[in-house]
Amino acid sequence: MSGSLIVVGLGPGAPELITPEVTAALAAATDLVGYAPYVARVDAAPDVRRHASDNREEIDRAAFALKLAADGRRVVVVSSGDPGVFAMAAALFEAIESGEPSWRDLDIRVLPGVSAMFAAAARIGAPLGHDFCAINLSDNLKPWTTVEKRLRAAAEADFVIALYNPISKARQWQLEATFALLRGIHPASVPVIFATAVSAPQERIDVVPLGDAQPDRANMRTVVMIGSSQTRIIERAGGTRFVYTPRSVGLLS
């Protein structure tokens, strides 16, 4: 029996954002592996085995999935968003590199998904329409000095910045420190977008100027996007607005 391991991205939440490719992989799985809330999102046949694990156990989870695949199971590892963006795919390859040599020759594939930041951007307009960076704000896996260096480099070069994992119960001060750092580089008027639970029933999107941005608008389901100096707001009737970053900069028009 020949096993396989597929890492899939379920998108930000809504079923209509799951690609047909991922749906087909899920339908062929014998085993689902992942963080419990993501495994619970999958509508699978009763005989499919669900292996739900806690958060922050990515390497153990990946090694477990590899063992199942080596035993001949058709394993699907579920991530939210896109699996290659601060999610399970990198953890899987870390486990492969440090694990059994035979694991690297298993049938292994990664299937892309709609990322949280692109779903969030689409909801509000096109804030990532020009050059941008994605930074994981967690300092669990890198020193805070590295995060600061990257934030400063990105803002000084006028990238739009998307922040993943902006806050958690154990990390409370980092987002405020980020806003303070960016206020030293950007005008206070630069738009900050807090996009929470995008495409889920609890979806909430707030746009505030950098000068007024407070970390308590974010939670573990929030992507924070900080505009560049060029990012613009279009006011609409009814108090709603679009936020976008033009494609051009610094040219005579």
Add this chain to the structure above:
Amino acid sequence: MSGSLIVVGLGPGAPELITPEVTAALAAATDLVGYAPYVARVDAAPDVRRHASDNREEIDRAAFALKLAADGRRVVVVSSGDPGVFAMAAALFEAIESGEPSWRDLDIRVLPGVSAMFAAAARIGAPLGHDFCAINLSDNLKPWTTVEKRLRAAAEADFVIALYNPISKARQWQLEATFALLRGIHPASVPVIFATAVSAPQERIDVVPLGDAQPDRANMRTVVMIGSSQTRIIERAGGTRFVYTPRSVGLLS
């Protein structure tokens, strides 16, 4: 009659990477607007009007689509990949801001898609698994000095870099200049991924060290990804390999 305008991302090419949300929007359209090859990719009913335009006419195309929507048509503007990433969404909002005031209150939505860079990353492993930047290498819409500044900032802060529009018939020297600039910052061993026509029959993915990277491996359908100093290669049987960037950096293990 109430019109609408929806900007959709068709993903990188394969139909199984189009979200059900986009498929539903296409099925309800009366008019399709976009760059000719993307409009041609849509399998629409015979009575749907197709308005295909040339490349580099984004603002005119957006204004045309807005006029159709204002006239009561159900318009879908098609982009490849994700529409918010160097594609039609930003052009649309530029046209809205500079156009008829009534346009901003039309029923306008952006639907995300699977971006070219995430599809490319998934095919080779997880090269974007840590902090990364996306840079449009075209200097049609910004000065080359701005591109250089961003490349330098991104490499010095050790972001992985994804380059969109790396080369065209009219822009031949910029990609070589990019590699030369990055060789002054990164070791020659840093992996460079040339991902061309991902998910299409012509798909080709090459991985070469930065020291050997030549621009002739890229064409207009290529996304180029340059690793950070941490990006790793896993060799597999049969000469294939995975490329990934670990989630952690700079911590004692």
